[in-house]
Amino acid sequence: MKIAIIGAGAIGGYVGAKLALAGEEVTFIVRGANLEAIRARGIKLIDNEGVEHVAPDVKATDNYAEAGVQELVILALKAHQVDAVADQIGKLMGPDTVVVTMQNGIPFWYFHQHGGPFEGHTVTSVDPTGTLASKIDPARILGCVVYPAAELMAPGVIRHVEGERFPLGELDGSASVRAQAISEVFQHAGLKAPVLDNIRAEIWLKLWGNVCFNPISALSHSTLVDICQFPLARELAAEMMQEAQAVAAKLGISFRVTLDRRIEGAEKVGKHKTSMLQDVEAGRGPEIDALVGSVVELGRLTGTPTPHIDSAYALVKLLERSMTAEHGGVRMQKLVAA
Numbered sequence: 001m002k003i004a005i006i007g008a009g010a011i012g013g014y015v016g017a018k019l020a021l022a023g024e025e026v027t028f029i030v031r032g033a034n035l036e037a038i039r040a041r042g043i044k045l046i047d048n049e050g051v052e053h054v055a056p057d058v059k060a061t062d063n064y065a066e067a068g069v070q071e072l073v074i075l076a077l078k079a080h081q082v083d084a085v086a087d088q089i090g091k092l093m094g095p096d097t098v099v100v101t102m103q104n105g106i107p108f109w110y111f112h113q114h115g116g117p118f119e120g121h122t123v124t125s126v127d128p129t130g131t132l133a134s135k136i137d138p139a140r141i142l143g144c145v146v147y148p149a150a151e152l153m154a155p156g157v158i159r160h161v162e163g164e165r166f167p168l169g170e171l172d173g174s175a176s177v178r179a180q181a182i183s184e185v186f187q188h189a190g191l192k193a194p195v196l197d198n199i200r201a202e203i204w205l206k207l208w209g210n211v212c213f214n215p216i217s218a219l220s221h222s223t224l225v226d227i228c229q230f231p232l233a234r235e236l237a238a239e240m241m242q243e244a245q246a247v248a249a250k251l252g253i254s255f256r257v258t259l260d261r262r263i264e265g266a267e268k269v270g271k272h273k274t275s276m277l278q279d280v281e282a283g284r285g286p287e288i289d290a291l292v293g294s295v296v297e298l299g300r301l302t303g304t305p306t307p308h309i310d311s312a313y314a315l316v317k318l319l320e321r322s323m324t325a326e327h328g329g330v331r332m333q334k335l336v337a338a
Helices: 010-021 032-041 079-092 131-135 177-188 199-220 224-229 231-250 259-269 275-282 288-302 307-326
Strands: 002-006 025-029 043-046 052-055 059-061 072-075 098-101 141-144 149-154 157-162 168-170
Touching: 002 010, 002 079, 010 025, 010 043, 010 052, 010 072, 010 149, 010 157, 025 032, 032 043, 032 059, 072 079, 079 131, 079 288, 098 177, 141 177, 141 199, 168 177, 168 199, 199 224, 199 231, 199 259, 199 275, 199 288, 199 307, 224 231, 224 259, 231 259, 231 288, 231 307, 275 307, 288 307
Parallel strands: 002 025, 002 072, 025 059, 043 157, 072 098, 098 141
Antiparallel strands: 043 052, 141 168, 149 157
């Protein structure tokens, strides 16, 4: 299958490497050091057992027209980065091109084919001008939830931490031929990609942890296991999760696992830094609005109080503002004993 991966960060690089190693025709659309590294050496994947795999024959470009029409486009940028490329994505589209969105949090298409009183509502925290919905035809979209943890170790070098699941689903819940075909491509590459009849419920299950663990980790510079094993932080995470669960319930979503089991699952991941903490340390703009602001917005939309989430949102937005003003990141630094 002819596949374009927009973005070669931790997840885009991991998925693209796995697909390329399985024989798919992969083009990475990237910029800067990642572009040069992939062009020169291909993309390297270090698996969770430390074994290195190199896909040398992948293509890399920063020119969408040069990449040409694709069968599958995997949008692997952070949610707040998608708007900048929206005008270019059309150059990759043919009549039957499918777009798989791999953003964390509430996606811009959430209320397309949702039904009920909120049908067609624009989630302004992730698509404030409506640009994404206008430039990316929702009819092309196949929803996806990203469960693996990975890290961009260096340009063109990805380390897989854990997890292989990428559940897929049509926005209307149908069992389509295209969804099954893409699922089979992913499975051939060693990824678990079941086709679900309610992708929004799966989005909420992932977001249930992200809405609390990401901002807490970014503000406290703590890993998942640190948060889960420190009683005050664990209690705060549980309070935020209860608020998110109440919002989800107003939208007809129920969770298939208990709150305690969701926290235990995060704890088992261990000393893993969340994506928001990685971004804060690197001085990159973190995914605040898709992961936290969207839940605040949907709380307002459904008339559901979210005081703990509101507080965390205010603090990480202030941190983002300070980082932007100082053109820097924030990292824990060891002190040298006198």
